[in-house]
Amino acid sequence: MDVLTVLNLGDFAHAFSKMGMFPVFDVAYYIVSIVYLKYEPGSVEVSRRSPVASWLSAMLYCFGSYILADIMLGSSPIDYFQYNSHILLASAVWYLIFYCPLNLFYKCVTFLPVKLVLVALKEVVRTRKIAAGVHHAHHAYHHGFFIMVIVGYVKGSGVALMSNFEQLLRGMWRPETTEILNMSFPTKASLYGAILFTLQEAHWLPVSKSMLILAFTLFMATSKVVMTARHSHGSPFTLIESWVCHLLFGSPLGATEDDHHPPAAAAPSSPLKTKEDLGEGARKRKVKKAE
């Protein structure tokens, strides 16, 4: 009976890991990403003044992970733009979110129950991207474990890692807030995920890849849905991280990376800090004001 359960779970995990992402999951990914872009200060003005810059920003939000991974592996950074249907779909989402009459589309997708579903679907895509990135790097460098982690990491984090340069496109420059320095939850989780998938690829983790995909997807989707629903920006890693950092790197205990800013840097960066972790209320107010 127990064996059967495991077998069934294995089958389910396998089927889940083979499930196509296009178009349903991808559309959810585009919607959530571009909604986050609309939360960014200044993005609505830019969409009015310079549609080209706004479109480029939206493409970076949707395809930043492919661009970064292609750069890391020495391919053409715009290689993914050969998939015209994906680009057109993302462009349609961008158009609907920024220019739909009465802001109808935006209001629908940010209605909390809808948004929670979309957020969960986005995490499914993120996990798949990490796994695919690690696998792709493994194919190119059989024993390049660091390369696997890096490629998986950029595949999971996407635009967050180049947010400084994405902001530049919108005429902003905030050198004090680099994502590497103040990692948000999805960026951190992508790093840990990339390490896990690399260990699995190197056969140091006694678990099948499809099972790991299933488990990591469940963890990410649950975490993000709970965080979105509770407007929270804590991280489930805080406790263990603060102990590990204390032991290994002598960081002061109890101070997570997020609230341990030097006072000078904290003042200007705090209202803008981590894109995806801002409370919903504050964001909506900002977007409304901007329109």
Added chain:
Amino acid sequence: MDVLTVLNLGDFAHAFSKMGMFPVFDVAYYIVSIVYLKYEPGSVEVSRRSPVASWLSAMLYCFGSYILADIMLGSSPIDYFQYNSHILLASAVWYLIFYCPLNLFYKCVTFLPVKLVLVALKEVVRTRKIAAGVHHAHHAYHHGFFIMVIVGYVKGSGVALMSNFEQLLRGMWRPETTEILNMSFPTKASLYGAILFTLQEAHWLPVSKSMLILAFTLFMATSKVVMTARHSHGSPFTLIESWVCHLLFGSPLGATEDDHHPPAAAAPSSPLKTKEDLGEGARKRKVKKAE
């Protein structure tokens, strides 16, 4: 009779599109580009303090389009530097413009009638670059229409698209003035040109490539010569753009992208705004003052 005329025009367009660019047209391109570099605030001081930085800036001005296109297609960004004769020629032009005794060379090439000819020749090269960029991208990605437009665009715009980073080489940083956000006429025209050449390459435009090259060259050369002669920085696209942007993107009518800056950003950026669109008088005064 009418058929004959068309035939002759076709022959002429074909011959024109096969005409070699090296060295006459290329030299004109280098001269106009490096003269625009000399107009930039601070470039003359840099040429005295650090010839290496000045030379690098000049190379970016002359070969920025090749560098960007190579990056976009995943090749070596300095691939074009294998053509020693082109680099030496551009270096000679750079030396003459910045260090010629009595500033003689600079005075000659910025003498208005000479300059108008050079500007016209530069636009011939630009159009060829756009066509070559689209063709090259078509070769690499047969159905990658977005890639074709992007590569043609960067081939036409060149250094303008990386002006922020080129300025950094000269110790400046002006994040509020990215070219994408406030496109100058040549950048916009390159975008439209890249779209046209992509449509032609995809056989959606019922016109031969050589004819399109001829027509686009004539349009660009005329526009730029008229704009240079009249010290104007208007754009022939303003009217149609403002209507299209109003209909599609809800931009306020009558406000072109250029004079619709938010007040905060406009103040510091206005005197430096678009490199190639500044009135000649203002520029010359600046350059004279700097010497």
Added chain:
Amino acid sequence: MDVLTVLNLGDFAHAFSKMGMFPVFDVAYYIVSIVYLKYEPGSVEVSRRSPVASWLSAMLYCFGSYILADIMLGSSPIDYFQYNSHILLASAVWYLIFYCPLNLFYKCVTFLPVKLVLVALKEVVRTRKIAAGVHHAHHAYHHGFFIMVIVGYVKGSGVALMSNFEQLLRGMWRPETTEILNMSFPTKASLYGAILFTLQEAHWLPVSKSMLILAFTLFMATSKVVMTARHSHGSPFTLIESWVCHLLFGSPLGATEDDHHPPAAAAPSSPLKTKEDLGEGARKRKVKKAE
């Protein structure tokens, strides 16, 4: 007798140019590089707040030359990260320098006699990298002399050329201090070295490559050891450079690139100016204060 001496010197030079760099010389390179990183303002705080950012900075300091050369030649920028043992070694050095109890390791390696040996060993690696970079570029572009110089140059200069972006990783942005604009001694020497090795590769220099490696290594090691021992940041090129720049580029005589800043830029940049050329005393005080 004289012939014999030459023969022996040639043999010695050949043996020297074939000597393996891993692990002794490489470890010296990593140690000196990461010590320089620790001298940088803010790096100790970053190592406490965000070990990931600190580790990435350290990797850029150790492998920046490989990353830049790979970018220049169109390969994967993280190609070198496939050598796990090198990365692990550099990571261990990073850990020991930043987190060793009582700061013991750092104190040992910055003890002047030890440091002088390490600095000399680092210059051995630098010369080898320049030679390898030029050779590699020669292999890819047989007549691309400019490419050879550029690749050799970035191989020798390493992280210095991307210091602006490395600082960004630590939340800093100082656009007025680009390395190209104010070249430090190692960067300049790398440029001259790259030119020499390119001339040798093109058979325009009547000397064998191993002999050139030996001579350039001796020059670099001697210069850097003397400069480190005397806490000096002069450059042996100053006199000849100021004359050449005066003749060729009309730079005012007697003003080296370093003290010819425009007053506005000099004020903020002077205390931070050139990383590797700061007096030891000032640096140590800074690092102590930060801990």
